[in-house]
Amino acid sequence: MSLTTFLQQCLTGISLGGAYALIAIGYTLVYGILRLINFAHGDIFMMAGYFMIFAMASLPWFIAVPLVLLVTVLLGVSIERVAYRPLRTAPRMSVMISAIGVSYLLQNLATYLFTALPKGYPEIPFLKKIFQIGGLSASFVTFLTPVLTLIIVYVLIVLINKTKIGMAMRAVSKDYDTAALMGIKINRVITFTFAVGSLLAAVGSVLYFTDRMTVFPFSGSLPGLKCFVAAVFGGIGSIPGAVIGGFILGLGETALVALGYSTFSDAFTFVLLIIILLIKPTGLFGEKTTDKV
Amino acid sequence: MKKAIVSKNKLYTLIALLVVIGLLAFLQVNSAEYSYPISILERSAIYAVVAVSMNLLTGFTGLFSLGQAGFMAIGAYTVAILTIPVDNRPSVYYVNGISPVIENLHCPFWMALIIAGLLAAAVAALIGIPVLRLKSDYLAIATLGFSEIIRAILAAPQLDRITNGSYGLKNIPGFPNLFAAFGLCALCIGLMVLLINSSYGRAFKALREDEIAAQAMGLNLFHYKELAFVISSFFTGVGGGLLAMFMRSIEARTFSISLTYDILLIVVLGGIGSVTGSVLGAFLVTAGREWLRFFDNPLTIGGVQIPLFRSGFRMVIFSILLMVVVLFYRRGIMGSNEFSWDGLGRLLKSIPARLSGKYKSKKGENA
Numbered sequence: 001m002s003l004t005t006f007l008q009q010c011l012t013g014i015s016l017g018g019a020y021a022l023i024a025i026g027y028t029l030v031y032g033i034l035r036l037i038n039f040a041h042g043d044i045f046m047m048a049g050y051f052m053i054f055a056m057a058s059l060p061w062f063i064a065v066p067l068v069l070l071v072t073v074l075l076g077v078s079i080e081r082v083a084y085r086p087l088r089t090a091p092r093m094s095v096m097i098s099a100i101g102v103s104y105l106l107q108n109l110a111t112y113l114f115t116a117l118p119k120g121y122p123e124i125p126f127l128k129k130i131f132q133i134g135g136l137s138a139s140f141v142t143f144l145t146p147v148l149t150l151i152i153v154y155v156l157i158v159l160i161n162k163t164k165i166g167m168a169m170r171a172v173s174k175d176y177d178t179a180a181l182m183g184i185k186i187n188r189v190i191t192f193t194f195a196v197g198s199l200l201a202a203v204g205s206v207l208y209f210t211d212r213m214t215v216f217p218f219s220g221s222l223p224g225l226k227c228f229v230a231a232v233f234g235g236i237g238s239i240p241g242a243v244i245g246g247f248i249l250g251l252g253e254t255a256l257v258a259l260g261y262s263t264f265s266d267a268f269t270f271v272l273l274i275i276i277l278l279i280k281p282t283g284l285f286g287e288k289t290t291d292k293v
Numbered sequence: 294m295k296k297a298i299v300s301k302n303k304l305y306t307l308i309a310l311l312v313v314i315g316l317l318a319f320l321q322v323n324s325a326e327y328s329y330p331i332s333i334l335e336r337s338a339i340y341a342v343v344a345v346s347m348n349l350l351t352g353f354t355g356l357f358s359l360g361q362a363g364f365m366a367i368g369a370y371t372v373a374i375l376t377i378p379v380d381n382r383p384s385v386y387y388v389n390g391i392s393p394v395i396e397n398l399h400c401p402f403w404m405a406l407i408i409a410g411l412l413a414a415a416v417a418a419l420i421g422i423p424v425l426r427l428k429s430d431y432l433a434i435a436t437l438g439f440s441e442i443i444r445a446i447l448a449a450p451q452l453d454r455i456t457n458g459s460y461g462l463k464n465i466p467g468f469p470n471l472f473a474a475f476g477l478c479a480l481c482i483g484l485m486v487l488l489i490n491s492s493y494g495r496a497f498k499a500l501r502e503d504e505i506a507a508q509a510m511g512l513n514l515f516h517y518k519e520l521a522f523v524i525s526s527f528f529t530g531v532g533g534g535l536l537a538m539f540m541r542s543i544e545a546r547t548f549s550i551s552l553t554y555d556i557l558l559i560v561v562l563g564g565i566g567s568v569t570g571s572v573l574g575a576f577l578v579t580a581g582r583e584w585l586r587f588f589d590n591p592l593t594i595g596g597v598q599i600p601l602f603r604s605g606f607r608m609v610i611f612s613i614l615l616m617v618v619v620l621f622y623r624r625g626i627m628g629s630n631e632f633s634w635d636g637l638g639r640l641l642k643s644i645p646a647r648l649s650g651k652y653k654s655k656k657g658e659n660a
Contacts, residue, residue, distance in 0.1 A: 037430045086620055092429055093357055097561055098619045104554050105612035112605030221550065225441075228434060267445045270438025277431060278423050 004135040009258045010251070011138055015211065017250025018145035022152065022204030023227035024234070024242035026197030032173040032237035033193050035092065039099040040079055042224015043106035044198055048072040048205035049121065049215035050114055056122035065124075069202045076198025077191055085187065103221070110217035118214035127210050145207045146247075152200065153243050160239070165192055173237060222266060226253075229273045235286025244284065248272075302634045321471045331471065332539075333583050334576075338478035339535045341575035344559040345482050345568050346528035352566035352629070353489055354521040355501030356425070357433045360417075361556050363440030364526045366447055366548035367416055368409035368533030373462040373543055374398065374455065375405035381464045385457065392454035402466065406477070406534045413530025414523045416443070421522045425515060440553065448545035461544025465537050477535060481528050486568055488524065497521050558615050563625050570627030577626075585610060 023045055030038045051071050055064035083102045087095045127141040160166035168189045171179040180186050208223070209215055230249045234241020249269060256265040276283060320327050320334075343361060350356045379399050382391055400408070424435045447456050456462070468474040488494055496517050499507040508514050537543050555578070563574025588607040618625060630636070 035430075037434060083616065083620065090623065093351075093565075094619065094623055096357065096430060096433065097557065098616070100554060100557065101612065101616045101619050104551075104558075105609070105616060107551075108605065108608035108612045112603075112609045115605075222441075225434070225437065229438070232431070232434070263445055263449045267442040270435070270442050273435060273438055274423055277427055277435065281427075281431075 005258075008136055008138070009254055011136060011142055013251035013254035014247060015138075015142040015145045015250070016208075016254060017247035018149035019204045019208035019211075019246075020223070020227050020230050020250050021149050021243040021246025022200045022207070023223065024230040024246045025153070025156065025239055026201050027228045027231040028234070028236055028239060028242040029169075029193050029197050031231065033169065033190060034084070034095075036084065036095050036099060037228060038197070039096070039224070040083075040102040040106060041197065041201060042220035042222075042227070043103050043110075044072060044076050044079070044220070045201040045205045045208075045224065046110065046215065046217065046220025047075060047106060048198075048202040049209045049219065050110060050119070051202075052206060052209070053119055053122060053215065056124075061124045065206060068206070069199055072202035072205075073195045073198045076194045076201070080191060080194040085190075103224075107217050107221065114217065116217055118216040118219075121209040121213050121215055124206075124210065139211075141207060141210045148203070148207070149243065149246075152203065153239060156196070156239055165189070169193060226266075226269045229269050232273060232283055233276050235283030238283070238285040241283055241285035305634045317471050317475060324471070333580055335468070335471075335474050335539050337576040337579040338475055339532055339539055340556065340559060340579055341572045342478050342481045342535065343529055343532035343556050344563065344571040344575050345485050346525045346532060347556050348560050348563075348565065348568065348571045349485055349489065349497075349528075350521055350525045351560060352564075353494065353501060354497040354518065355504075356518060356521065357429055358436040358522070358525075359433045359550075359553050359557070360420075360436035360440040360526075361529050362548040362550060362552040363436075363443035364413040364417060364529040365533030365536060365552065366440075366443055366545065367413045368406075368530030369537035369543050369548070370447060370456060370462070371409035371412050371530070372402070372405045372534035372537045373465045375400050375408060376402050376466055376538075377462065377464050378466065385462060385464055386454070388460055389453040389458065395455060402469075402538060403477075406531050409534035410527040410531040413533070414527040417523050417526030418519065421519045425518045425522060437550065437553070440548075440550070444545050444548055447548075456545070459544065461542060462537075463542035465541050465543070467538055467541055474535070474539070477531075481531055482568065482572065485524075485528060489568065493517070493520065558611075561615065561625055562618055564627035564629060565625065566629035567625070567627035567631055569632035570625055570630075573626055573632075582607070582611065 023041065026041050026044075027038060030036060030041070048068060048071075051068045052064065055067050059067065079102055083098050084095060087098055127139065127144065129140045130137055131140055131143060160169060168179070168184045169192070171182065171184055172186060172189050176186070179189075209219075212219075226249055227246065230245030231242045232245070233248065234243070234245035249272070252268055252272070253265045256262065256268050280286075320331055324331060343365060347358070347361055350358050374395055375398060377385055379397060382396065385391075420436075420439050424432060424439065427435055446452065448459060450458055452458070489497070496507070496512050499510065499512060500514065500517055500521075504514060533548075540547070559574040559578050560571055561574075562578060563570030563572070585607045588610055589604050
């Protein structure tokens with residue numbers, strides 16, 4: 001393999017990893033606060049893809065993109081309101097089953113509304129423009145994804161560490177009941193968390209699907225699981241961890257495809273999961289927790 | 294007096310059993326005429342086996358595993374490879390040819406089912422060593438991951454000469470008769486019920502209630518978790534084998550995550566922690582899915598075509614139903630109770646009162 005091909009593959013991997021990282025952050029935020037694997041997160045990402053198709057059908061991209069972000073946020077927040085909030089005091093297994101139910105519902109709804117056939121993803125002209133750097137050639141989106149991811153992560157970290165709502169989020173994730181006693185409006189914080197998660201999923205969806213070209217009802221389920229693995233890998237609750245996990249996953253997967261083992265590229269993710277859970281169950285940057293009787 | 298009641302219940306059970314056997318005999322004689330209902334019933338019975346085996350883990354041991362589809366795939370492929378008639382094999386493997394290792398491997402279906410279960414159990418034993426150290430949601434995602442890995446391996450081009458890759462396996466011999474199909478399902482469920490009521494079953498329930506307390510009572514956590522996982526996977530594998538015999542042709546795509554979700558739906562609907570609930574859920578879900586087929590067909594009322602009714606609507610209704618059960622009837626049909634004739638009697642007696650709105654159900658009491 002020549003150096004150019006190698007760099008080309010690296011670029012693809014980093015770009016994929018950036019999109020994964022954005023979705024993984026959504027998982028890590030929600031899990032950090034609710035201790036819930038939001039199985040529907042991948043499907044929110046898929047729905048954002050469909051919203052984009054319909055928005056772009058009649059609107060220019062600079063109106064369509066903000067609109068899609070807004071609708072996706074609404075979807076994410078209303079899912080939390082309808083499916084997770086009534087189960088706040090229920091056992092964790094019930095909430096998880098509810099999350100699986102929402103995922104199932106969104107997939108079936110998408111199959112019903114948009115048919116199971118893949119639909120072409122609209123092209124935003126400037127994102128698809130091909131750039132040449134030395135021997136490398138890639139579309140603008142490939143360069144944009146990692147940069148945008150890093151900017152978003154920086155903003156998010158500032159938001160969580162410097163603002164009032166960020167402090168509330170940290171308080172809720174540390175101790176739910178105490179935070180409520182301190183006068184933090186738990187439900188508002190959770191809604192905000194879901195809004196941020198869905199927003200990032202929508203951004204990730206634009207970047208991911210611009211590269212993939214098609215959307216179908218199940219195109220969210222596997223990336224969703226993978227991004228959860230990325231979040232676990234980096235240490236659940238940690239944003240830098242989720243980003244690093246996303247990039248490692250993207251690079252590893254691209255490497256396997258490049259080496260000709262594309263059937264195992266999905267399996268790679270789960271092997272990674274098992275390994276990290278065995279060696280360091282809290283992930284790379286996870287905090288240690290102990291169970292009390 | 295007490296004794297008389299017990300024997301009355303036994304009598305009811307005997308009568309119910311005879312009715313079922315009579316019905317099966319009737320369907321067997323007229324199998325050509327009733328092929329559609331028979332296929333629904335067979336599928337329900339097979340799903341019941343898998344649902345009970347999932348319940349054994351989720352409901353009785355408190356391990357939330359989502360690997361069912363993967364173990365079913367192992368069972369299904371084992372049965373398919375072992376039972377496809379040797380003469381038919383060249384036509385099944387016409388694309389890639391058959392690997393010489395399995396070319397002449399053949400055995401009767403009951404033996405193939407046992408091997409299928411054992412193979413699934415062996416894989417589960419291996420997977421269990423790392424995975425069962427994990428807690429609730431990590432366990433769910435790790436087993437889900439393994440199920441995907443198993444599917445990826447079965448579909449891998451490197452195994453084309455054994456699993457026939459994306460072409461799938463066909464010409465699998467079906468059940469010799471209805472009694473074999475339902476008898477096998479009943480046998481599997483019966484064995485699991487015996488296990489649940491044994492001292493092992495009590496250990497599983499202790500684990501479910503409180504792991505630390507169970508450990509303090511001297512239970513070896515890992516040992517019992519592994520045992521539950523392996524036994525559940527054994528029956529899931531057998532269930533997969535039965536599914537292969539039922540469907541007659543299988544491909545890796547059948548065993549995707551959505552199959553696990555289907556089984557989960559059955560378990561949740563029937564009541565987590567109730568064997569009879571799972572069986573009931575399996576029949577209701579499978580039959581309901583067929584009856585709801587009219588949702589998928591265009592409907593015209595008074596010359597106006599209702600635009601909602603088209604392909605896929607059925608599954609939307611189904612997932613909404615699942616959500617309603619999860620959100621509002623978290624206990625499912627049976628909760629964690631088992632079916633009993635006394636319970637049925639109470640339910641029947643309470644119907645008039647319920648209809649007039651005077652009935653107030655006591656908490657914890659379920660028919």
